[in-house]
Amino acid sequence: MVAPPHVVVIGGGIAGLAAAARLHEERSDVRITVLEGSPEIGGKLKLAEVGGVTLDVGAEAMLNRRPEAVSLARTSGLADAVVHPATITAHLWTRDELVAMPRTMMGIPTDLRALADSGVISKPGMARAAMDAVLPGTSLEGRDTSIGGLVEERFGKEVVDRLVEPLLGGVYAGHAREISARAAVPQVVALLDRDRSLGKAAARATSGPVSDVPVFAGIVGGVGRLPGAVAKVSGATITTDAPVRDLARRPDGGWNLVVGSADDPQLLQADAVIVATPARTTARLLSDVAPGAALELARIEYASVALVTMAFAARDFPSVDGSGFLVPPVEKRAIKAATFSFAKWDWVREAGAGEHGVVVMRCSLGRHREEHQLQASDEELVEIALTDLADAIGLSVRPIDTHVQRWGGGLPQYAVGHLDRVASIRQEISRLPGLEVCGAAYDGLGIPACIASAHLAVASLLADLPARV
Structure with a gap:
């Protein structure tokens, strides 16, 4: 009996998990392994408890006007949990006042x-x-x-x-x-x-x-629930704390992967590989097999950001309008945005309601090449956010709980010429049947775009896979 083809997905973020799920959907005979270098899957989709409310401390919304993310949520068993914001009225904090964002x-x-x-x-x-x-x-x-x-x-x-x-x-x-x-x-x-x-x-x-379709969608309990749901339907064997150290082509066209720590490396063989990691990691893995693509990937710069999530006693929080505000850099403020999560999402407000009700909101800090602003302790970042909020909305009370999530090198920068760069990367990789890439570094940062890149990778992979096993 011929063994089923084995496909390894490197990276357990939403792109890698979506690739595994689509591969399983298209070819149930394929054996799929997902290797995630960190202790948990999900990448930038992450949940944490703040003030007794479990909510997103990474991406908290999905673009609803593209079908990929909402469709994947529904096929992964979360159909009843898909919701739309209660309000998405955003403001600008400009010239020391909050004004409604024009269209x-x-x-x-x-x-x-x-x-x-x-x-x-x-x-x-x-x-x-x-x-x-x-x-x-x-x-x-x-x-x-x-x-x-x-x-x-x-x-x-x-x-x-x-x-x-x-x-x-x-x-x-x-x-x-x-x-x-x-x-x-x-x-x-x-x-x-x-x-x-x-x-x-x-x-x-x-x-x-x-224009009549809601712009965004979310998931009751947080978008951070999506990775786990996708993993369950992916049919994949998922291993965390499994960094891939090396990737090499075998003479028969298959792939050898060196997995694990330097002290205890393991050899894993695959018929095909999908690399769903950030550009720099992907560049390192492809440096020998696709040096031109690796060089272009290494040139993609990333921005680091931090999200400060805070819970306040509802009775003490000032009245606010809308779902949050953005801050133009010319204002020279530390925070670049604030989201009133309790106003934006009904489920967040309801989760915080009770005898001692709490409201939860978050602020984001950090821009490309301004990482020095994040060289502060978690406590200092909270104080920085509170200082700006005092000026923006008149906040004068302390939070009852806080959480600081740092996303070091979390957001790829699509510099001028990005599309040509991506085309060049894919052109070289296309010469290596059984190898594909996907993720936020290519076709868009949003969740739907990452999923679409995963589907594109799988479609290309399947065109080669039958002829090779």
Whole structure:
């Protein structure tokens, strides 16, 4: 009897687990092993208890207007737990006050009249922003540019500083004038040939049937429940504390993996491998088998961030509007965003209710190449967040519990030319049947994008697998 093909997935984050689940769904005869170097699976999807409420201390929402994440949650047994935010009314903390966030597409204004009414942009800034409607069209045919550079060309510097920067800071923890427009807002770039105005292109990209669909979805109990649910349906053998130290091609086309500590290395053989680790780790593993791809992967920079989650006695917490606020970097504040989790998610509010009710919120700190701001103790980061919250919402009480989650090197930066870099990486890897890559370093940072990259890897892998076993 011929042994079933053995596929090893390196990395137990959501991309690696999604790859295992899709592989099992498509080929139930395949033996799947998932190797995770850390003590637990899940990657940036993580739960912790704060003030008696178990909730997310990593990603806490999934983009609902893409199907991959919600679909995976449902097929993994969490269909009844999928929910949408109670409110997603965001604010900007700008010029020492909280103002409602005007409608934008990743910071690109879609309604100049509403933008003027919001007060976010000064009168001179609005006069400059209005030039978008009359400037000659901007074409990115055959080239890439930063989203900040594109928006500044069309709307002026103030729109970049006050709108684009805080939004990109929330998504990438990066800088608008360095992040690729083609990678960050591909749907808008695709419409630039039809619309001379960037604002009209952005408005068109957010209109139509999709505008009636909730933007985000969550999971009762936290998005951090998703990795465990996916693992259960993946059919995979999952091993934690199992770092992969080396990856080598065998003469027969299979793969040898060296797994474990330097003191106790183990040899594992596989017919095919999916590498679902951060770019730097992937670069190290591919340095011998795909040196060109490894070099490009090593050039992808990452930002480090910290999330400070705090629980307060509900009776002492000030009244707030909306689901939270973003902070433009030009304000020179320490926090870059705050989320009122108890207002955003009904299940969080209900979990904190009781005789001594608590409300839970969180703040994020840290941007690309500003890691020095995170060189403080957990206690100091809490104090920094409280200081800013006192100024922003008038907070004057101490939390009853706190949790600081550091994501060192957690968010890849999609620099100008990112799509070409990814294409180059995949081109070299395509010459090695039985090897694929996926994760946040390639096609998007969000949970749906990571899952989509996993599905793409599996589809490519399956095209080669039957001929090799």
